[in-house]
Amino acid sequence: MSAADRPLLSNPRSERVKQVAALGRRAARERSGTFLVEGPQAVRELLGYAASAARALYLTATAEERHAEIADVALAAGVPIWTCTEEVLAAMADTGAPQGMVAVADRVDAPLPDVLDAIGDGDTVVVLTHVRDPGNAGTVLRGASAFGAAAVLVSDASVDVYNPKVVRSTVGALFHLPVSIGIPVAELLEACRERGIRLLAADGSGSTPLPDADLSGTHAWVMGNEAWGLAPEVLDGCDQVVSIPIARAESLNLAMAATVCLHASAATRASRARR
Structure with a gap:
């Protein structure tokens, strides 16, 4: 018609x-x-x-x-x-x-067990904990899609991914990859650990610079709140705390930091695929 x-x-x-x-x-x-x-x-x-x-x-x-x-x-x-x-x-x-x-x-989100069951060897996952800014959350989803992440997991303390500002910021990437939402942070991390997914905390306090991080296996980038970052118990529960070397700026915006980390993971996967 x-x-x-x-x-x-x-x-x-x-x-x-x-x-x-x-x-x-x-x-x-x-x-x-x-x-x-x-x-x-x-x-x-x-x-x-x-x-x-x-x-x-x-x-x-x-x-x-x-x-x-x-x-x-x-x-x-x-x-x-x-x-x-x-x-x-x-x-x-x-x-x-x-x-x-x-x-x-x-709604297009999926249950956490279903999403994790589909994670393959060498895949990258993004875990958002206490991310409150709609633009940041949407941009992370967009970056996760662009750099081939296998899934995005969003904690119950984060912004609603169906907030119109989030949806607009994803520019359609919300429909490109599995998303699971509304899970307590501790439960998210434990579920990843049970499936052998290494947890890499992205935090400025990290002792491992991003170029030195081992991104070869299945791993999850754990991203924190825009203002206070990751809680101490989350940092303690991760396998490694990774920092991004910065020349002049005091810090990076959350979405920018996630993009840099996801690009590094994608580059590692591409390098391994060429061998």
Whole structure:
């Protein structure tokens, strides 16, 4: 069905629009088990990697004309499509510039045992403990996808990965790799240890510089809070505490530090694969 043949959502105060807009709040997301995906790139990745999770696609006629391939994929996957006015889309979106489309999707996280059972020899995992900033969490997920991490595990004390700011920051990477959420930090670390995953704490106090760290086996980068880093008991529970050598800056942003560590792990995997 083309945009011209669909009913037009034109009332920003309609019940449907209110329900979609409510997904900007955590309580509504948890109650419905759904979340908001904003913008063409994120929607494209949702449909490309997790189409079965897509509940509905809302877009303006202009956006459909500009991104016809996204609407085609949604139609082929049986995802309901609604044509909206710009005013309606703005009322639904969490951002002031949603670029003409938003989607509603089911949660895509998986149980921790299922995620860990799929970890292979030499894989890299990311563990986020007490990470509170949405932009940081989303950027770490994006970096984990870019550098081939096998999974991201998020503690119960961290930001909700379905927060619209997190989802936007991942730019679709949320749909690229397994994610498990809501687990206490101690339980996360113990589960990794039980499966033979070495725990590498990324911390400025580390006695092992990153270039000297052994990244050859299956390992997890354990990342801490933006302000206070990793708790002493977490540092004590890791196999090694690794620091990133810095020439001039006092410290690195959490997302930047995670990116550097993930790149190092990816480079090690690539080097071993060439042997």
